Amino acid sequence: MQVIKQAMIVFATLAFMTSAYPANAPDSAQPPQKLLKSTADHSKFKELQQEFASGPEVTKACIGCHTEAAKQIHLTQHWKWEFRNPDSQQLLGKKHVVNNFCTSVTSNYKACASCHIGYNTDGPNFDQTSETNVDCLVCHDQTGKYKKPAGFAGNPVVKDTEFPPGSGKIIRGINLSDIAQKVGQTRRATCGACHFYGGGGDGVKHGDLDSSLEAPEKALDVHMDSKGLNFSCSTCHMTEGHQVPGSRYAPTAQDKEAAHIRGKSDKSNPTTCQACHGQAPHKKEAKLNDHTDKLACQTCHIPAFARGDMPTKMSWDWSTAGKRGPNGKPLVVRDEDGYDTYLGIKGDFVWKTNVTPEYMWFNGKVKYTLSDDKIEKANQPIYISKFEGSADDGKSMIWPVKLFRGKQPFDAENKTLTINHLAGNDDAAYWKNLNWDKAIAAGMAAAGKPFSGKYDFIETAAMWPITHMVAPKDKALGCSDCHSSNGRLEKVDGIYIPGRGRDHIALLDTAGWALAALTLLGVIGHGIGRILTAKRTH
Amino acid sequence: MARIYIFKGFERFWHWTQALLIISMLVTGFEVHGTYSLLGWHKAGELHTTSAWALMGLWVFAIFWHFTTGEWRQYIPTTNKMLDVALFYAFGMFKGEHHPYLKTKNRKHNPLQRVAYLGVKLFINPLLWCSGLFYLFYNQLGAVGLGGVSLGLIALAHTLGAFLMLLFLIAHIYLGTAGHTPTAHFKAMVTGWDDDVNEEPLGAKAQ
Numbered sequence: 001m002q003v004i005k006q007a008m009i010v011f012a013t014l015a016f017m018t019s020a021y022p023a024n025a026p027d028s029a030q031p032p033q034k035l036l037k038s039t040a041d042h043s044k045f046k047e048l049q050q051e052f053a054s055g056p057e058v059t060k061a062c063i064g065c066h067t068e069a070a071k072q073i074h075l076t077q078h079w080k081w082e083f084r085n086p087d088s089q090q091l092l093g094k095k096h097v098v099n100n101f102c103t104s105v106t107s108n109y110k111a112c113a114s115c116h117i118g119y120n121t122d123g124p125n126f127d128q129t130s131e132t133n134v135d136c137l138v139c140h141d142q143t144g145k146y147k148k149p150a151g152f153a154g155n156p157v158v159k160d161t162e163f164p165p166g167s168g169k170i171i172r173g174i175n176l177s178d179i180a181q182k183v184g185q186t187r188r189a190t191c192g193a194c195h196f197y198g199g200g201g202d203g204v205k206h207g208d209l210d211s212s213l214e215a216p217e218k219a220l221d222v223h224m225d226s227k228g229l230n231f232s233c234s235t236c237h238m239t240e241g242h243q244v245p246g247s248r249y250a251p252t253a254q255d256k257e258a259a260h261i262r263g264k265s266d267k268s269n270p271t272t273c274q275a276c277h278g279q280a281p282h283k284k285e286a287k288l289n290d291h292t293d294k295l296a297c298q299t300c301h302i303p304a305f306a307r308g309d310m311p312t313k314m315s316w317d318w319s320t321a322g323k324r325g326p327n328g329k330p331l332v333v334r335d336e337d338g339y340d341t342y343l344g345i346k347g348d349f350v351w352k353t354n355v356t357p358e359y360m361w362f363n364g365k366v367k368y369t370l371s372d373d374k375i376e377k378a379n380q381p382i383y384i385s386k387f388e389g390s391a392d393d394g395k396s397m398i399w400p401v402k403l404f405r406g407k408q409p410f411d412a413e414n415k416t417l418t419i420n421h422l423a424g425n426d427d428a429a430y431w432k433n434l435n436w437d438k439a440i441a442a443g444m445a446a447a448g449k450p451f452s453g454k455y456d457f458i459e460t461a462a463m464w465p466i467t468h469m470v471a472p473k474d475k476a477l478g479c480s481d482c483h484s485s486n487g488r489l490e491k492v493d494g495i496y497i498p499g500r501g502r503d504h505i506a507l508l509d510t511a512g513w514a515l516a517a518l519t520l521l522g523v524i525g526h527g528i529g530r531i532l533t534a535k536r537t538h
Numbered sequence: 539m540a541r542i543y544i545f546k547g548f549e550r551f552w553h554w555t556q557a558l559l560i561i562s563m564l565v566t567g568f569e570v571h572g573t574y575s576l577l578g579w580h581k582a583g584e585l586h587t588t589s590a591w592a593l594m595g596l597w598v599f600a601i602f603w604h605f606t607t608g609e610w611r612q613y614i615p616t617t618n619k620m621l622d623v624a625l626f627y628a629f630g631m632f633k634g635e636h637h638p639y640l641k642t643k644n645r646k647h648n649p650l651q652r653v654a655y656l657g658v659k660l661f662i663n664p665l666l667w668c669s670g671l672f673y674l675f676y677n678q679l680g681a682v683g684l685g686g687v688s689l690g691l692i693a694l695a696h697t698l699g700a701f702l703m704l705l706f707l708i709a710h711i712y713l714g715t716a717g718h719t720p721t722a723h724f725k726a727m728v729t730g731w732d733d734d735v736n737e738e739p740l741g742a743k744a745q
Contacts, residue, residue, distance in 0.1 A: 290677040480579035496690035499572035512701030523712035533632040
């Protein structure tokens with residue numbers, strides 16, 4: 001019995017081998033089949049082979065299989081637009097902060113929600129519990145055709161629509177079925193569809209994020225280099241269960257952890273440089289590793305922001321808004337590159353490319369000035385967001401920062417920043433009527449906040465960490481960029497920088513050189529004396 | 539007076555290599571300090587560090603040499619004739635007098651030289667070495683319990699040492715011309731042969 005069993009096994013094995021062999025033959029004439037990385041081809045799903053009349057219909061189909069996806073999204077800042085800072089207890093997020101770009105989303109949801117990952121986001125009380133209102137496509141679109149035009153509360157337009165009504169401008173409808181059948185992982189362009197355009201346009205807000213990162217060259221971003229490492233955003237912002245790490249509301253300013261490694265339980269923020277590069281990343285020149293205790297990697301490795309030939313806004317003065325052109329429409333002034341330097345609906349802007357950052361100690365704590373905080377004109381500029389930190393708190397690193405300056409309305413009696421109603425087709429919207437009284441009153445009413453009726457403009461400033469657009473190492477800062485007087489770190493206190501004149505003990509240098517000069521004069525005098533007396537003696 | 543082989547091969551190699559390294563470290567060191575820009579900070583820093591390691595290596599050999607040959611005794615300070623030597627440089631030299639110190643092979647440094655060189659060896663050099671090593675290993679100081687020492691203080695000590703070395707160098711080079719001919723000392727330091735040396739008294743030892 002045993003023998004027969006063994007013989008059968010041997011026979012079966014041989015049979016299998018012979019039948020398998022031809023398929024593995026290296027001289028097979030057929031080209032190797034391209035390996036699909038995804039295990040699912042969404043175009044083959046019956047659920048997606050239908051006309052979709054709205055976004056929520058698509059989501060309904062998505063969550064039919066991806067049963068937990070919408071619930072995961074509900075837990076995110078991306079969805080809630082809200083973040084309670086666990087340290088400061090400040091209630092932050094788009095829903096709550098007032099910035100010095102378009103100031104606030106509160107009464108402007110229909111426009112602002114084109115960057116919300118949800119549908120029907122028509123106001124601050126949008127339905128946060130609806131699963132079908134989660135917008136899967138905005139992040140997972142692979143076609144580049146998915147659009148959420150401003151004014152539609154975060155909804156895509158599926159049929160050609162005149163907008164604003166009566167304007168004669170037609171927004172073309174998009175084919176949701178086609179887009180849904182081609183979904184895939186997030187890409188630079190999908191994240192960028194919102195994050196590159198923050199502040200109301202390409203490159204406006206961050207300075208280190210703009211559409212030049214959709215397909216960057218190595219010189220612009222060594223990691224995202226589309227012909228090289230080709231990182232997507234999520235390569236660093238490693239996401240599990242839709243929870244995207246790496247928010248600037250509570251950034252990791254100092255990461256003392258070792259590089260993450262498979263098999264090890266890594267609890268630290270995966271988006272930091274150190275999460276891959278560790279604490280001693282410089283192999284050729286070990287001395288550079290002596291800098292990693294005080295300097296954020298970004299300080300040397302991002303020598304400038306807005307390097308992709310795309311400018312970023314450096315200041316925005318709302319106080320000059322309101323001018324109209326000869327045609328009665330809000331005035332538009334553009335620079336020679338076609339960028340708006342003045343808009344009647346927004347005021348004056350300054351744009352800059354290749355901007356040298358400001359440098360400062362930063363411990364990861366950001367103090368926001370929120371709409372309830374009292375502000376005084378005497379304390380201008382008011383820091384909308386201010387990085388905290390110092391040389392000796394043990395938690396700070398020197399960071400590159402975009403300092404964005406603004407001048408914006410505030411309640412002159414209640415001494416608070418105002419919520420301004422800007423977008424909309426209604427009478428109070430500032431972009432419609434250029435009337436601050438109405439716009440502020442409507443904005444404050446929408447926010448449920450008191451408005452005295454008296455407004456003025458106040459200078460503000462906001463800090464943005466610079467962390468993207470990492471240059472190749474040969475483009476990083478050199479020693480003398482900081483080891484010099486009037487160098488990059490001239491204003492950074494609490495640290496001795498060899499080569500920086502202001503760190504010298506002036507007395508030592510003066511006395512040292514004076515004594516050296518005196519000694520030199522002394523020996524020269526002595527020598528002359530010897531020459532003269534030698535002549536006399538001989 | 540006799541022509542005597544007074545500076546041995548290693549001594550001359552040590553002296554001139556040290557001279558080269560110290561001058562290069564002064565030049566690069568003050569650039570690192572921020573006094574001027576010459577090579578560029580990066581190159582200056584690299585050259586400074588490389589020179590430092592070379593000089594430390596040289597010093598290991600030099601210390602070994604001094605102790606095994608007994609030449610360290612050349613630096614034992616003495617007040618004997620110190621005033622005479624000082625007065626000679628102040629006055630006698632201008633009158634064409636001969637140097638009051640009669641050097642021999644085993645007592646080749648006059649009292650002022652002895653005290654100056656000893657000062658360099660026991661004060662300026664250790665100050666520069668210690669502060670320099672603290673500078674180089676600043677980030678590792680915490681690991682040996684010296685984390686509280688600030689870089690500013692280390693740099694202050696190092697700069698002080700550098701100025702003292704500069705003063706020594708200026709005086710030393712000038713006094714090199716103060717032999718019985720202006721080039722005599724330089725020749726002796728290059729060839730090892732000095733023709734202004736006294737014969738060793740019989741049975742005399744370095745003191």
